[in-house]
Amino acid sequence: MTDVSGGAPDLVCARCDKPLEMRKVEASYLGQTFPVDLPCCPSCGFVYVSEELASGRMLKVEQALEDK
Numbered sequence: 001m002t003d004v005s006g007g008a009p010d011l012v013c014a015r016c017d018k019p020l021e022m023r024k025v026e027a028s029y030l031g032q033t034f035p036v037d038l039p040c041c042p043s044c045g046f047v048y049v050s051e052e053l054a055s056g057r058m059l060k061v062e063q064a065l066e067d068k
């Protein structure tokens with residue numbers, strides 16, 4: 001584990017070893033596409049999605065669909 005001394009923890013691309021940048025990307029779930037801000041690698045385009053975020057998003061999308 002890297003020692004994080006103050007500030008937000010920096011996410012680094014495991015492949016390129018470059019810091020990830022917040023980018024607006026399109027996530028899709030159940031055929032629906034929606035914009036979401038996620039840390040992306042500027043070099044290879046890797047998008048970091050934490051399991052927490054992914055499950056939270058999916059839950060929200062499912063609820064939205066059921067409401068209709």
Ligand SMILES: [Zn+2]
Nearest residue numbers: 013016041044
């Ligand atoms: Zn990368």
